[in-house]
Amino acid sequence: MRTRHSQSERRRTRTLDRRGGALLAAVFLLMAPPAQAQPATDAGKPFDAYRVACAPQAVRLAPSGTARLQASLMPGRRQFGPGDTLVVDAGANQDVAVDQQYYVRRVLPGMDRKSGQKELWIHVHTAGWVRITEVYPTSALATVVHACDAFESGDLLEPFVLPTVPAPMDPPGRPDYSAPGQVLFGGDRRTVSGASNFMVIDRGSDHGVKPGQRLTIFRRLAGVDGPVNPIAEATVMLVLSESATILIDRSLQGIFVGDHVALHR
Numbered sequence: 001m002r003t004r005h006s007q008s009e010r011r012r013t014r015t016l017d018r019r020g021g022a023l024l025a026a027v028f029l030l031m032a033p034p035a036q037a038q039p040a041t042d043a044g045k046p047f048d049a050y051r052v053a054c055a056p057q058a059v060r061l062a063p064s065g066t067a068r069l070q071a072s073l074m075p076g077r078r079q080f081g082p083g084d085t086l087v088v089d090a091g092a093n094q095d096v097a098v099d100q101q102y103y104v105r106r107v108l109p110g111m112d113r114k115s116g117q118k119e120l121w122i123h124v125h126t127a128g129w130v131r132i133t134e135v136y137p138t139s140a141l142a143t144v145v146h147a148c149d150a151f152e153s154g155d156l157l158e159p160f161v162l163p164t165v166p167a168p169m170d171p172p173g174r175p176d177y178s179a180p181g182q183v184l185f186g187g188d189r190r191t192v193s194g195a196s197n198f199m200v201i202d203r204g205s206d207h208g209v210k211p212g213q214r215l216t217i218f219r220r221l222a223g224v225d226g227p228v229n230p231i232a233e234a235t236v237m238l239v240l241s242e243s244a245t246i247l248i249d250r251s252l253q254g255i256f257v258g259d260h261v262a263l264h265r
Contacts, residue, residue: 054148055198057124058243067157080151088140101160166212173264175216181261204242214264
């Protein structure tokens, strides 16, 4: 009997020790100082603003800028990244000046898969942005400030302005299904995307779209007049005249090119 009693006591003691240890660990976690926040970026700008600046855009006409990247200072290289110094084919004669910053963008026109004809929308891909460091009459040198993706010879330069991250509309409003828009594409012309990714829609300021506006992405069941099947929610981040870039906040399934968009009013 003493042996059984002793074994039982030992088991009870081990159980209490484990519970006590877990309780102490929880107390230590509560007493521990909060973790230091990670720096936003090496340039001190909000990370979200950098994400928005790198997001895809859609336009009807190709950007009108003429300045382009020509090469790096290392012969033979065609792709560039952070820390590289690049040659620009515009200089003082084109009003380029030291310390000016420029987006580096790539125009990606495509073909409609069904008709084989050129698409009406042009995808604008942002590779990153650069700062002018030296200027000559018809050329300049630029250093990469931030890279969203690889830079390529022939990429287009446009004046840089870091976008403001819009506050989501509050109250969020209700989806207006009466005049839906459509999803055009995702980053790098992806045809399917999901939560935390950017996509582009065919509605812009001409349609009353505003930064921070909420929207619902949906499909119709059983035909064009069938019941609404909401599949995702998103927030407008960038607005052009005929299109807007949205951030998918949450999704129940993959979002495809052609899915419907209901703006919240």
